[in-house]
Amino acid sequence: MALQDKYKELIDAAQSSGTTNLKVSELDGVLHIDGVAPTGAVKDKLWDIYGKIDPNFLTGDVVMNINVATAVEGAKLEVITDSTNLNIRKGPGTDQPVVGKAAHGETVTLINKTNDQWWLIRTNGGAEGYSYSQYLKPVE
CATH class of the missing domain: 2.30.30.40 (SH3 Domains)
Incomplete structure (x- = not known):
């Protein structure tokens, strides 16, 4: 199973929740997901989905580098x-x-x-x- 298929729910959630500068790439058997989440709640949601797919975060096949936008409305x-x-x-x-x-x-x-x-x-x-x-x- 391709990693992008395995983590499709996570990638889809990042896209639909307004994560900007989203980059998904696979290198040497590791899926890299980078981007900027609009809020801390969105970042938490993405980690929850990741935890559901890989409950103990043990497979090591994903590197998720999602930051929270600091320049949001009202900032x-x-x-x-x-x-x-x-x-x-x-x-x-x-x-x-x-x-x-x-x-x-x-x-x-x-x-x-x-x-x-x-x-x-x-x-x-x-x-x-x-x-x-x-x-x-x-x-x-």
Whole structure:
């Protein structure tokens, strides 16, 4: 039995539960499952399914490297520009007008990840708009 068939329920659950950057590969008789779960509850669910398939985790035929997303809605983010302010724009793009700024080192709140590059954020002062995600880091 192929490992992807053996662990189909686990792979399907990862896909259906919103796990991002999901990579499933088989190398030297070991199935590698990597990705980012949207919540800790999803990660727990995946481990529960794995435990049901291999109750004592003894077969050693799976390496599951699932992290929990830290930049989820409502999460605090730190502005990590070199030293300047981060522009907050009306829409997701540099062609959009600037509606506010966040200072280097300031903590802002994630409202939504529009895409990998642009995140909708809100400053403590209430300015709301889109900023380039490269300059935002989840506060641990």
